[in-house]
Amino acid sequence: MNDALAIAQALIRCPSVTPVDAGALGVLEDLLKAHGFTTHRVTFSEAGTHDIDNLYARLGAAAPHITFAGHTDVVPPGDEAAWSHGAFSGEVKDGYLYGRGAVDMKGGIACSVAAVLQYLADNGGKPRADGKGSISFLITGDEEAASINGTVKLLKWVADRGETFDHCVLGEPSNQQVMGDCIKIGRRGSQSGTLIVDGLQGHVAYPQRASNPVPDIARLIVAISDEPLDHGSAQFQPSNLEFVSVDVGNSALNVIPGQARATFNIRYNDLHTQASLRELVETRLANACGNRIKARIVWEPSNSNVFLTKPGAFTDLAVSAIEDVTGRRPELSTTGGTSDARFIASYCPVIEFGLLGQTMHQIDERASVKDIETLTKVYRGILDRYFG
Template sequence: MSLDPIALAQQLINCPSITPARGEVFDALESALKPLGFEVHRWVMGEAPDGPTENMVAMRGSGAPHFGFAGHLDVVPAGEGWTGDAFEGRIEDGILVGRGANDMKSAIAAFVAAISRVEQSGGTVSLLITGDEEGYATYGTPRIIDWLNERQIRPDMILIGEPTSVDRLGDTVKIGRRGSVNMWIEVPGVQGHVAYPDRATNPIPELARVVAALSAVHLDDGTRQFPPSNLEFTAISTPTSASNVIPGSATAQLNIRFNNLQRGADLVKMVEKITAREAPGSEVRARISGEAFLTPPGQLYDVIVEAIEEETGAKPELSTSGGTSDGRFLIQLCPVVDFGLPNATMHKVGECAAVEDILALSRIYERILSKVVG
């Protein structure tokens, strides 16, 4: 049976699945996979706020080569300003509109439709699908990796269907991703009246020195594959906004996106050291979302680039730009590459994808599968 990727994408969009996701949207995907001969494994784990999260591993065939497709069914909240229901996949002038149309339910639908058209002559095809990529992934892809390791299952290569294209479908393939670490710096003070500063301790000047010192740090110049690492402050706050009160504390929030010259733990230590020097007694909390990674050239590069060139007539750029992906976890298993739709509307109000792009993406995925397991 040959599946229609547009109809399946609409079906997935019609299932609200704000991160962390479970239930109905996984039911819809399983219903599409079972008739194609996939053995589907699903489980829910974790508690709020990072859970409960559902994960799925679906497999068809056996032995090598093992080609894995990874993706996520969770989406970010819809937001205000949609002209219709954000969770109703609808086609308007050749455009599929709905939350998840771009990131990344359409890519999952395109892959499932592709495998429905491929006569698999050998090897294994798997789908590694999580319900928590848009969140902290506490119970998401890392737990899928645990599941695979417990059963001694290891793909030979993994394609992630994240929207990586920029101006047109196929112009960009992500061969690596930067690491990311979030940090929160809290400087203590003593609250008091602004008219009596001798009875209070204002934490804001100390925090300002920390911000200035960290902003002046030059992390690196980048590499041939990666841009320079960058540190950005994203929020500064105090517990009070009254104009006549010296606050009892002041907090800064920052994020560092870093290349493979850096390690998350080393960056945390650097921030802790500078903070202790400029504002003794302060607290630094950190959450490392993932380390930078780079997939070396090999078969996965070759088949993806070749399939894109055959479909579009143009060779893609191999890039490490942009945000992170679950490749930061999956690289523990095997070579990983991200490739999917143009990403201009991901996370935006009115998120959408061109119907023709989804159909062409499915054809590219079909070409890739045919080269590996066909």
């Protein structure tokens, strides 16, 4: 069970479809406890949400402190009959490990655990010979869903204990085409909202007695989204605002609706804060409405803020380890969706480096056994450099 492939198989065989744990955290807790880690199972709850079990395990009590973060919850498998190998079988076929979570991200967790255990075995069971240094694991079961009772609360729980992190490696699938091509050092923020245009309901044969919000919302959608929000920054691609639905809630063919709604999402870079972004969109709306159109935006709460780990000694260390194992110098990227790194970044510098993301969330999600071996070696190289 010190082997990354065996650990990954054991995790995959736990059908931990969010928010169910199905024993996945127990697999990790038992393994880490057997190798000297102090472990804590911490459950968080909130009204209207599922109770979520989380795991924090630490070896050592001194700085420098590196933590490996991840999540054991997975998305549903979809049509299990469509899988060529069982969605929770952990089967290896033709050099690939199959199963939900093989890529996102039980495989990454398995590699980090295996690398740490191998490192400790070669170094007398301690992070450093002088007794300094700490290694920990932050593992949640609440990443693929609401992300309310997981990493964000576990980080606070650790901080309330007086513990601090110096650096973090998150094993989300970061590589695009081949192992070693990409490290995530930041992510754009995410903000959603609903544009609401009020009209006056009436009969389509008597439009003079009504006010149709449909043409108005069409004009406002263009006014809000047609002009770029920005042109990108030194580390980030341009922000983008995308309308994803338009609805008037009207099934009748002879009724002018009284209201129209359009939902949108913005992925924004470090040229904006959440407040300045909202102000920019609200200003565009006000200018487009003039004194005639009655419209407003209802903003969704968001904890997906933009973050960036600036290139420096820690990213250089990771690049060196990756280049040494793969022969490739990875791109420092900020593309992609959100991850739990957005929470971790408030506590310490964090990078994301994991397996290839090409099959995550798909039928027949799978990870190359060779890539699992490569990622384990990279993590081991990071540890050697970090404590060396």
